[in-house]
Structures are given as structure tokens and as C-alpha cells.
Amino acid sequence: MADDQRLAQLKDIVSIYLxxxxxxxAIGKDSSFVNELNINSANLVDIVLDVEDTFGIxxxxxxxxxxxxxxxxxxxxDQKLQDKK
Amino acid sequence: MKRRVVVTGLGICAPNGVGLSxxxxxxxxxxxxxxxxxxxADLGLGCQIAGKPEITESLKESYFTALQLRGLNSSGLxxxxxxxxxxxxxxxxxxxxxxxxxxxxxxxxxxxxxxxDKLRESIYLIDDNNARRLGxxxxxxxxxxxxxxxxxxxxxxxxxxxxxxxACATGTEGAIMGVERIRSGKAQRMLVGSCxxxxxxxxxxxxxxxxxxxxxxxKPEEASRPMSASASGFVPGSGAGxxxxxxxxxxxxxxxxxxxxxxxxxxxxxxxxxxxxxTAPNSxxxxxxxxxxxxxxxxxxxxxxxxxxHLTATSKDAEEIRNWSEALECSGEDFPFxxxxxxxxxxxxxxxxxxxxVAALLQFREGLVFGNRNCQDIHPDILKLxxxxxxxxxxxxxxxKIMAKASFGFGDVNACIIFKDYKEI
Numbered sequence: 001m002a003d004d005q006r007l008a009q010l011k012d013i014v015s016i017y018l019x020x021x022x023x024x025x026a027i028g029k030d031s032s033f034v035n036e037l038n039i040n041s042a043n044l045v046d047i048v049l050d051v052e053d054t055f056g057i058x059x060x061x062x063x064x065x066x067x068x069x070x071x072x073x074x075x076x077x078d079q080k081l082q083d084k085k
Numbered sequence: 086m087k088r089r090v091v092v093t094g095l096g097i098c099a100p101n102g103v104g105l106s107x108x109x110x111x112x113x114x115x116x117x118x119x120x121x122x123x124x125x126a127d128l129g130l131g132c133q134i135a136g137k138p139e140i141t142e143s144l145k146e147s148y149f150t151a152l153q154l155r156g157l158n159s160s161g162l163x164x165x166x167x168x169x170x171x172x173x174x175x176x177x178x179x180x181x182x183x184x185x186x187x188x189x190x191x192x193x194x195x196x197x198x199x200x201x202d203k204l205r206e207s208i209y210l211i212d213d214n215n216a217r218r219l220g221x222x223x224x225x226x227x228x229x230x231x232x233x234x235x236x237x238x239x240x241x242x243x244x245x246x247x248x249x250x251x252a253c254a255t256g257t258e259g260a261i262m263g264v265e266r267i268r269s270g271k272a273q274r275m276l277v278g279s280c281x282x283x284x285x286x287x288x289x290x291x292x293x294x295x296x297x298x299x300x301x302x303x304k305p306e307e308a309s310r311p312m313s314a315s316a317s318g319f320v321p322g323s324g325a326g327x328x329x330x331x332x333x334x335x336x337x338x339x340x341x342x343x344x345x346x347x348x349x350x351x352x353x354x355x356x357x358x359x360x361x362x363x364t365a366p367n368s369x370x371x372x373x374x375x376x377x378x379x380x381x382x383x384x385x386x387x388x389x390x391x392x393x394x395h396l397t398a399t400s401k402d403a404e405e406i407r408n409w410s411e412a413l414e415c416s417g418e419d420f421p422f423x424x425x426x427x428x429x430x431x432x433x434x435x436x437x438x439x440x441x442x443v444a445a446l447l448q449f450r451e452g453l454v455f456g457n458r459n460c461q462d463i464h465p466d467i468l469k470l471x472x473x474x475x476x477x478x479x480x481x482x483x484x485x486k487i488m489a490k491a492s493f494g495f496g497d498v499n500a501c502i503i504f505k506d507y508k509e510i
Contacts, residue, residue: 016152042221043152049220 006055006074013050014070017043029071047073057081090264091507093341094176094329096168096278097443100136100322100430103144104171109447111429112455113480117306118430119320128285132297134305136322136431137283138164153235159200159226162235164325164436165280169194169236172327173276177341181241189273189335191244193263194233194327195255196279197435200226201286232280244272252494253395254352255279256326256438257502261350263330264502273335278327281436288321294364296399297321309432310459311396311425312406312467312476319397322431326439328446343507345449348487349381350502361497365401368408374499375412375491382503384487386413389421389503391454391485393445395493396425397432398459403466405493410470418472422483428458438492438500445490449506456480 007029015024017039026037033039033047044067048059051073057080059067067073095105100118102108111118118136126133140163145154148167157163169192173180181187198204203226210218225231230248237246245266249259256279263275281287291297298318301308309320336343353374355367379386392409396402402425409423410416426444433440448454456479463473484506491501 016155046155046220046222049218 003074006077007070009054010051010070010073013047013054014039017047027070029074031070032068051077055081057084088268088270089333090267090330090347091333091336092328092344092347092446093331093336094172094178095344095443095446096171096173096175096327097440098138098164098168098325099440100138100324103138103140103167105175108443109451112444112447113451113453115429115456115458115479117458119305119308121302121305125285125288126302130285130289130292131295131299132288132292132321133302134308134320135283135288136320136324136433138324156220156222157226158203158206159231159282160202160284160323161196161199161280161282161325162226162232164323165194165196165232165278166235166239168280168325168327169276169278170239172278172329173240176329176331177339178274178329180239181243186241186243188243190240190242190276191266191272191274192233192236192240192242192246192276193249193259194236194276194278194280195249195259195435196229196232197250197252197255197281198287199229199231199282201282202284203227205286236276240276242276250435251498251500252496253432253434253437254492254494254498254500255435256440256442257490257492257500258352258438260328260330260347260439260442260502261352261500264347264350267330267332274329274331276327276329277439278325279436279439280325281323281434283323287323287434291321307459309398309428311398311428312402312457312463313398313460314462314464316398316400316402316464319399319427320431322433324430324433324436324440326436326441326443328439328442344446345504346507348384348503348505349378350500351377351381352498352500353377354499355497357497363497364495366493366499367497368404370497371405371408371493371499372412374501375409375489378489378501378503384503387415388487389413389489391448391488392421392423393441393488393490394423394425395491397427403464406467406470416470418474420471420475422454422475422477423471424455424457424477428460441492442490442502445488446504448485448488449504452482452484454481454483454485
């Protein structure tokens with residue numbers, strides 16, 4: 001349940017960065033941000049900042065390097081939230 | 086023979102009018118865009134008035150994507166994108182296909198400093214040990230070439246895409262550089278223009294130099310007084326102007342409307358020698374620049390019938406008039422009609438040249454010479470050289486034939502461009 005909610009929140013974040021010809025429906029757990037969703041790699045840093053703001057966590061450079069797909073992002077968010085507890 | 090160059094599109098984001106029709110209406114009626122700004126007063130600046138285009142959020146949304154609007158804090162960029170895009174569409178041109186740039190079209194869009202508010206925001210974050218929070222858009226909004234880069238991406242231009250900077254001569258210089266590129270056969274079309282941010286961080290430095298009026302805060306619309314005996318400094322302004330320059334062949338082939346032909350132009354510098362300095366023009370250089378522009382254009386001195394001056398509303402206005410008079414060897418009633426757009430919009434700094442070129446060019450379309458606001462009391466030194474009838478107080482009906490427009494900037498740099506009424510043959 002928490003997973004679905006987080007996916008929805010992540011979709012909200014990512015949607016603004018999608019090129020015109022990629023729809024929100026195209027975002028799946030296995031989607032690669034750059035290769036499949038065609039998000040400009042420069043915008044990955046903005047997605048990271050939005051994730052930080054939305055979930056109240058802080059991501060480091062190595063987290064960002066690992067964040068290739070939507071699933072990667074969800075795992076990192078999950079880990080950071082666990083660490084916070 | 087040189088390739089002929091014409092103007093096929095105009096775009097404007099000016100303090101007294103956003104969009105061509107609003108701007109043109111303000112020029113005809115002498116409507117001022119100068120107003121009081123509380124933020125300048127709160128910061129204790131001497132000059133608390135300025136010219137600033139009014140842009141609604143909903144208007145911005147028609148030029149920028151939702152992503153581009155996020156964290157957008159660069160007023161010059163907003164003005165420039167609006168004016169540049171408008172000029173492109175006004176010329177009847179389309180944005181390039183998704184996959185293929187338009188190799189024959191380039192952009193030369195100048196500025197002084199871009200995105201100073203974004204820069205300030207970024208500096209605060211960095212000083213707070215928080216550089217990582219800048220995100221991806223701080224660089225592109227604050228690099229000088231951000232304006233040509235944004236326009237390049239929106240329009241898909243594949244020729245030269247660059248930014249020039251020569252203080253208050255920027256806009257006029259850029260137009261001349263665009264003409265040269267088309268003449269040389271390296272481009273068919275060049276979107277040229279310039280933009281300037283608004284706000285205290287742009288204008289404060291000029292206030293510190295005490296060259297802005299401080300005694301008009303209660304009557305802003307009367308403050309900008311080019312050629313007036315009571316001129317007491319230039320009113321700071323902001324905005325953007327843009328022109329599509331195009332080879333005559335390309336314009337005719339497309340069946341594009343033509344505002345005017347650009348016969349030529351010249352740029353030079355007084356080298357900060359003689360009467361010239363960082364802040365004052367060398368009169369000899371100004372006159373040479375005017376003469377070289379005429380020579381480049383293949384126009385006789387006596388053929389110039391309308392001038393749009395640099396005329397900032399400082400003590401230098403009389404000197405500028407003397408330079409025109411000596412360079413063109415004419416005076417009294419023989420002097421061309423002359424006007425100063427700054428009386429209505431203030432001094433738009435890096436945007437001044439392009440905003441004023443657009444104003445100048447609209448006179449061809451309208452068959453008018455726009456009136457001069459706030460110079461009922463023409464400076465006596467100017468009246469010694471020019472008959473008052475040549476400085477229309479109100480807009481007059483007159484079809485310009487050959488128009489000279491000049492801009493001068495800090496660093497002792499000059500630019501003069503020559504436009505001609507275009508008649509279909």
C-alpha cells in the first residue's frame with residue numbers, strides 16, 4: 001500500500017520532466033528515467049531535489065548514481081525512510 | 086553585389102507595451118511606461134521609478150513549458166523569449182520540426198547580464214553551503230547566452246546561435262552583426278534582438294553613479310526627458326526587442342511582409358581617447374560611426390530624413406545632436422525629423438537598441454514619426470542646431486524614406502544602422 005502511494009507520488013514528481021511525446025501512463029516501475037522516459041539527464045538532479053522535498057529525506061551523489069529506474073528510486077526512498085526511523 | 090537584407094518580423098516586450106499592437110499604440114499616443122516601484126523605494130534608492138514590462142503569469146504560460154516555468158527567475162530571459170518568439174511568428178515562420186533544425190536560420194540575441202535575480206538566489210544558496218540545492222536551471226538562466234540558447238531550443242535554429250554584449254549599444258550592434266551574416270551568405274535568416282533584466286540589482290549601480298533622476302519619484306511619467314532643458318538623468322528601463330532579418334530573396338520567395346530594408350550599418354569605438362571615456366562617448370568616433378554606416382549603406386548624408394537617436398535624457402543629448410548635425414552636415418529646418426523612444430520607456434540598457442529599432446521600424450509601417458514626450462522645453466543648445474519643428478512633440482504623419490538609428494554604450498562603443506522604406510518593384 002505504501003509502495004503504491006509512493007509510486008503515485010513519484011509519478012507526480014516525474015511527470016513535469018517528461019518530454020511532450022511521453023505520457024504519464026508510460027511510467028512503470030521498470031522504466032529507466034533517461035533511456036525509456038527520455039528525460040533530459042540534466043533534470044535528474046531536479047528530480048532528486050523534488051524527491052527530497054516530497055519525502056523529507058536527503059539523497060547523496062552515490063544515491064543519484066544508483067537511481068536509473070523508477071524502481072531504483074523507490075528502493076532508495078524506502079531505504080532512506082527506514083534509516084530515518 | 087551584396088545580398089540585400091530586409092526586416093520581416095518584429096517582436097517587443099516594452100515597459101509601455103507588450104506585443105506589437107500595444108507598443109505601437111503607446112508610441113502613437115505618447116503613452117509612458119515609467120512608473121513608481123515600491124521595491125526601489127524600500128531599498129532606499131534615489132531613483133524609485135523605472136520602466137518595466139507588465140507580464141502576467143498566464144501570458145508567460147503561452148511562451149514557456151511548465152518545466153521551463155519552474156524556478157524561472159530571470160526577467161530578461163522572459164522578455165527576450167517573448168519578443169523573440171513573437172518576431173519569429175510575426176515573420177510567418179514556423180518552429181523547426183522535432184528532429185531537424187532549420188540550418189539556414191540563426192539567432193544573435195544580446196544582453197548585458199542575464200538572470201541577475203536567479204544569480205542572487207544562487208549566491209545565497211551557495212553561501213549557505215547549499216550549492217546542491219541549485220538544481221539544473223541556475224546555469225542556463227544566468228549564462229549570458231541563456232537567451233539565445235532558450236530561443237534556439239524553442240525555435241530550432243541550426244545556424245549560428247549566439248549572444249553579443251556591448252552595453253547600451255548591444256541591440257543595435259546585434260542587428261548589424263546579423264545583417265553581416267546574411268550578406269556574407271552564411272545564413273538566410275537571423276533573429277536578432279536584445280534583452281535586459283529589471284529590478285534593483287540591475288539599476289542600483291546606475292543609481293550609485295548618480296546618473297538617474299531622483300526628483301521625479303512623485304511624477305514618473307514626466308521623468309524621462311530626452312532633449313529637454315530640464316533633463317536630469319536617464320530613467321532605468323528593461324525589456325526586449327526582436328527583429329527577423331532575412332535575405333530579400335528568401336523573403337520574396339516566402340511572400341513575407343517586409344517592414345523595411347536594412348541598407349547597412351557600422352560599429353566602432355572611441356577607444357576611450359580624446360573626449361571618450363568608459364562612460365562618455367568620443368564625439369569623433371560617434372561621427373565616424375554615423376558616416377561609416379552611411380557609406381556601408383550607400384546613402385548620401387542629405388537622404389536621411391528620420392533619426393531615432395540614442396538620446397538618454399542626460400546632459401549628453403545636446404552633444405549627440407551636435408554629432409548628428411556635424412556628421413550629416415545639416416541643421417535648422419534641414420535637419421531630419423528626430424525622436425527619442427526613451428521618453429516613453431526609459432533607458433532599457435542592453436535592450437535599448439533593439440526596443441528602439443522596433444519603434445523606429447514601426448514608423449515605416451504606420452507612415453508616422455512618433456512624437457517626443459517630455460521635451461516641450463527643448464534644450465537651448467539643441468535649438469541652436471535644430472529647428473523645433475524637426476523635434477515633433479506629438480506623432481506626425483510622415484512616410485520615412487531613409488532612417489538612421491544609433492546607440493552608444495559604456496566602454497565608448499557605438500553602433501549605427503540605416504533602414505530604408507521598402508517598395509515592391
